[in-house]
Amino acid sequence: MTRALLLLAAVTLSSCSRSNNLLFGEVEAQVGRHMVRVTDCYRTSVPPPERLQDVNGQASYRFMPCRDADVQIRGGDLVVNGQNYGRIGETDAVLVDHGKVSVNPTGLRADRGK
Secondary structure (H helix, E strand, O other): OHHHHHHHHHHHHHOOOOOEEOOOOEEEEEEOOEEEEEEOOOOOOOOOOEEEEEEOOEEEEEEEEEOOEEEEEEOOEEEEOOEEEEEOOOOOOEEEEOOEEEEOOOOOOOOOOO
16 A cells, blocks of 8 residues: 555646646646646646747747647737637737636746746
8 A cells, every 4th residue: 555655646646747836736838938727637648739820020939838728929919729818929828717717826936036
């Protein structure tokens, strides 16, 4: 029993990283110049953000780490799960926390680590 618990702990911790925390259900990725964090997403492997065709000369991206979290930045507009949240700044950070969308929440910065 103890070995099984240790093995489970090792597997769980090894699947936690800065970009994917299975234990807390959070995934995070640099999407262009935007840091995007999604909560309530329990995946062992998260697909990377994709670069889409530019819109009006501006870069566009899609990050869909979970079936119920589709984050798109289309030419400066933030669209989450089909709902447009308007324009965001060039380096604004985005948090999708259990479906609630926040731009530049405390503790999340797009230029972190630069």
